[in-house]
Amino acid sequence: MTKLNKKLSISISIVVVVVYIMSITINSMFIHRYYLHEKRNVLDNIADEIKHKDINKLKSDIDSIEEENNTAIVYIELDKNYKDKGNIDKINQDLLSEFWKKGLSLNKFWIEGNSLKNLDNKSINKIYNQGKTKYSLLVKFMKKDNYLFAISIPIEHSEETIGIVNKFNIIMGVFSVIIITILTFILSNRVIKPIEKLKLLSKDISELNFRTEDIKTNDEIEELAYSINIMSVKLEKAHNELNKRNENLKSFISDASHEMKTPIALIKAYAIGMKDGLDDGTYIDTIIEQAENMTNIINVLLYWTKYEKREVNLCRVDLKERLYKSLKNYELLIDRGGISVKCSIDDKELIMISDEDSIDMVFNNLISNAIKYTSNNEIEISLFKENDRIILSIKNGIDYDIEDDIENIWKPFYVLDKSRSKELSGTGLGLTIVRTILEENNFRYRVEICDGIIEFYIIFIKST
Incomplete structure (x- = not known):
């Protein structure tokens, strides 16, 4: 496994672990509150519907409202003295009796006098834990005309369920980290292996070992490999041409030196002969002839140099x-x-x-x-x-x-x-x-x- 592979696998594994820990924490902290929030919204919608309906029409529609929202709605008629202390017990008994008629036998249920007094201004929500039955009852109390309505919806005890879900999440998180690490290694190999090949290719090119690499990934890496291959081929061609030119230059300099050496030697020899008085009348002609040969060579060399540099x-x-x-x-x-x-x-x-x-x-x-x-x-x-x-x-x-x-x-x-x-x-x-x-x-x-x-x-x- 390459260094990049290790880093990528470890990084993704850490991210997965952190995400799972965060999800478990969020579940523990917020899911129960969210569950209660949704239940309250159901009761609020029902209360709003009750508030705007005619009482006689409401009585006939209660069954359909209960079935539609999976709730139990009971109501009792209040007398003028319902707020008196002596009436509280009777009100609670009447409500329990109505719940019993709906099939709900409640272990814990009671509405206090202060709550009854506040019903004229607002509705009141209360939760009643039913103990061993492992559920609670969320009840919204509201007053309409001279009737007291109790809209109830059961709330399951979700803490145990959430705990089981969290344990399951931890187990799945461990397996997910293992699987994702393996998949990351496999997938990153497909990305990193071509990059590793390109790294070695670039190194070889820098050492004048011009070659190409066949990489098929159908993405930008393949396009990069194609560009590097073209660069390698062109660099090799340019390098070979440069070497050839260098060899030709060496050969040319050698040949030019040899060609120049002969007329220079002749000019020197005939000049010495003239100095020693050996001239038979032809020495000056020979010197001029060899000087012209040198001039011709130099002129051609200058032309060739000019030709090499000129724009076509x-x-x-x-x-x-x-x-x-x-x-x-x-x-x-x-x-x-x-x-x-x-x-x-x-x-x-x-x-x-x-x-x-x-x-x-x-x-x-x-x-x-x-x-x-x-x-x-x-x-x-x-x-x-x-x-x-x-x-x-x-x-x-x-x-x-x-x-x-x-x-x-x-x-x-x-x-x-x-x-x-x-x-x-x-x-x-x-x-x-x-x-x-x-x-x-x-x-x-x-x-x-x-x-x-x-x-x-x-x-x-x-x-x-």
Whole structure:
């Protein structure tokens, strides 16, 4: 049993015990008084009815009033001297005689002279304990015209009954506490067990142990578990992406350091050679060339950093228009290299929601690479729509044996040894940026080499 279970069970048990003790105390203190109050109300209602009825009509209705209210009503006619001492005994005897006629044989019954004197102003209630018969008689005396009415109702001695009921309540209270404690434990388990699971789940998540918990309670706890499960999944995804970025950053820093190290070493070596008078006229050109390489690397790095931080502006992008614009940018280099570009572009509308600058970056890098490394002076470009997908394919000849290690071309600073165009010689970061853009937009891509032809294949998933 958990701590919360124990506390809940004990608390409810204490509440039940207190409620039962209070109910027994209330029974003992007030139930008898309430019982008398109700009986007096019955007599008061009858007295009010007698007061407002004609005496002759009343005499004929007494039997129905008695039956309706389970009472006994007797009356005697009073003479003018009924208040005298000598008449009190006669009045009491006459009343007893009338009660006897109703089937009531009373052991104790007497009305005093002072009570008779007060009847002119108000009615009087009296209780007569009948001793061993275990009941009392509640009698209301009232005077109407020259008649004395005695309205009586039996009162059972409830103390003994209340005592028995209280004992029964105590026994039932004990059993109720036991049963309620068991039920509380069972029901609280249904509430507390899921909370305990959520506590352990939260602890595991805080320790980077991302997992989910299947909780079915059909209430707010299930909704909370669902929210925590979603949070765990998203945190795991974010954590994995962060780790991946950290690993990529480490690899990138290592590669960048290596790339920067070579030109710096060459600049230093040739500068020392110039200082020692060993310059054959080419040292300055070499230093300038290596400085330009470093500048290119730094510029690309700065661009990449800027791209990572920039806000993406989604809009309708016409892929045909962007492709034609990229080809126009390289028109001069294509003509100088004598390269044949074969374009197969779908007549359908090729529009999608994306970031225009990102699409331009993808097209420019792929076209520049095709110009740079084509070995057969031919480039084939296809852009077409298939169902709801737009597909781009760029092919060119290649005379490098990289088929077994083709995935390396996506890595930072991976540069082939030769290039058709010195103007297009790069830093080896272009395809890395392309891959970053494609993965951030969830575009599928692949690169294949077959029979000396390399193909970059991109699927733009969504189109409009």
